[in-house]
Amino acid sequence: MIPIVVLSGFLGSGKTTLLQHALAYYKEKGLKPAILMNELGDVNLDGSLVNGQAPMKEMLSGCICCTIRGDLGVELMNLADEYKPDVIIVECTGVANPMEIVDAVTDASIYSSMILQSVITVIDAHQFLDFASGNERSKSLRLMQDQLRCASKLIINKTDLLAAGELQKVQALVKELNPYALTVSTQRSDVDAGIFFSTQGEERMDVSRHKESAVDIKSKHSHSENHLQTYDHDNHTDHHDHDHRDHAHGHEHGEHYHSYDHVVVHTHFFGQPVPRSEFEQLFRSLPAEIYRAKGIVRFLESEGQMMFQFAYRELEIIPIRPQKPVNDVAVVMGENFSASEIEGQLRKLEAAEKPLSSS
Numbered sequence: 001m002i003p004i005v006v007l008s009g010f011l012g013s014g015k016t017t018l019l020q021h022a023l024a025y026y027k028e029k030g031l032k033p034a035i036l037m038n039e040l041g042d043v044n045l046d047g048s049l050v051n052g053q054a055p056m057k058e059m060l061s062g063c064i065c066c067t068i069r070g071d072l073g074v075e076l077m078n079l080a081d082e083y084k085p086d087v088i089i090v091e092c093t094g095v096a097n098p099m100e101i102v103d104a105v106t107d108a109s110i111y112s113s114m115i116l117q118s119v120i121t122v123i124d125a126h127q128f129l130d131f132a133s134g135n136e137r138s139k140s141l142r143l144m145q146d147q148l149r150c151a152s153k154l155i156i157n158k159t160d161l162l163a164a165g166e167l168q169k170v171q172a173l174v175k176e177l178n179p180y181a182l183t184v185s186t187q188r189s190d191v192d193a194g195i196f197f198s199t200q201g202e203e204r205m206d207v208s209r210h211k212e213s214a215v216d217i218k219s220k221h222s223h224s225e226n227h228l229q230t231y232d233h234d235n236h237t238d239h240h241d242h243d244h245r246d247h248a249h250g251h252e253h254g255e256h257y258h259s260y261d262h263v264v265v266h267t268h269f270f271g272q273p274v275p276r277s278e279f280e281q282l283f284r285s286l287p288a289e290i291y292r293a294k295g296i297v298r299f300l301e302s303e304g305q306m307m308f309q310f311a312y313r314e315l316e317i318i319p320i321r322p323q324k325p326v327n328d329v330a331v332v333m334g335e336n337f338s339a340s341e342i343e344g345q346l347r348k349l350e351a352a353e354k355p356l357s358s359s
């Protein structure tokens with residue numbers, strides 16, 4: 001039986017950071033992992049962070065819990081057949097409802113010798129606290145709550161960004177939502193990998209309990225929300241602008257709660273290097289509705305490509321040396337923001353002249 005570990009958690013919470021720890025652990029133990037990675041956009045930037053460390057299949061331009069769920073079982077079986085891994089890690093999009101993934105994995109396990117080992121949910125402690133204490137962006141809060149509830153293991157991440165006393169508040173909120181999961185608080189998703197990723201089968205996920213938990217969520221929320229989920233990946237423009245609100249398909253069974261009809265993903269391919277200070281300024285002044293962006297960019301003032309990561313108001317920029325050519329691209333994600341406005345701002349950056357001093 002191949003154990004399947006599902007990594008869940010809201011956009012930018014620290015799933016890929018956790019995946020890197022898992023890969024290091026498996027390498028040390030001499031185990032062969034395989035990865036199934038799912039991204040909302042057309043480009044897999046997270047994949048380039050773990051490239052070469054393990055066989056990987058990508059499911060792009062859709063969310064496995066919804067539009068491309070049917071493919072999940074097939075991709076899992078392909079990975080298992082092709083690579084005979086000791087473990088498969090599935091990294092979900094930040095807007096996936098893990099209960100749907102649990103269903104898909106359990107369906108796949110009927111036909112193939114794999115078993116769901118755990119659902120690990122990572123939360124950005126600071127973001128969760130902000131969302132939990134305000135009424136706005138309530139749809140994303142409910143999605144985070146679903147992700148928390150479905151977890152067999154929970155990571156309260158980014159504790160470095162919390163003020164004194166806030167960690168206790170987050171821990172209490174999390175415990176209230178999911179008293180069953182093994183819960184740890186971390187920086188940079190730095191968990192005890194032996195506990196989180198051991199493939200020794202002493203613990204298998206009790207799917208029935210988590211299904212009950214999801215039903216609780218439904219009975220708590222379904223009266224106030226419709227179950228229509230929207231997701232569009234046919235709506236391409238030149239700049240790969242996806243607005244997931246346009247293409248609707250309902251789930252008539254209404255079994256699980258979905259809440260990402262409000263999520264917008266905008267992809268912009270850069271044609272030019274941009275000025276670094278204006279680029280940073282743009283991210284400092286983004287509307288609160290944009291809580292995740294990532295990509296690869298070149299700056300006018302320096303040589304080479306940089307990877308940038310913007311996760312809930314924090315911007316990180318690191319130089320990269322890709323082994324094969326990669327596009328300069330920005331993927332911007334958030335809730336009901338104006339894709340055309342951000343597109344205009346990014347194009348404006350590209351129109352900037354190279355400073356005389358560095359020419």
Ligand SMILES: Nc1nc2c(ncn2[C@@H]2O[C@H](COP(=O)(O)OP(=O)(O)OP(=O)(O)O)[C@@H](O)[C@H]2O)c(=O)[nH]1
Nearest residue numbers: 011012013014015016017094158187188309311316
């Ligand atoms: N300050 C701080 N930043 C962190 C921490 N953990 C991760 N990050 C940063 O947060 C950003 C997002 O981390 P990822 O691991 O890519 O998050 P993710 O959940 O995989 O993101 P998506 O797949 O896009 O949903 C990166 O810039 C990380 O370096 C942490 O504990 N503290």
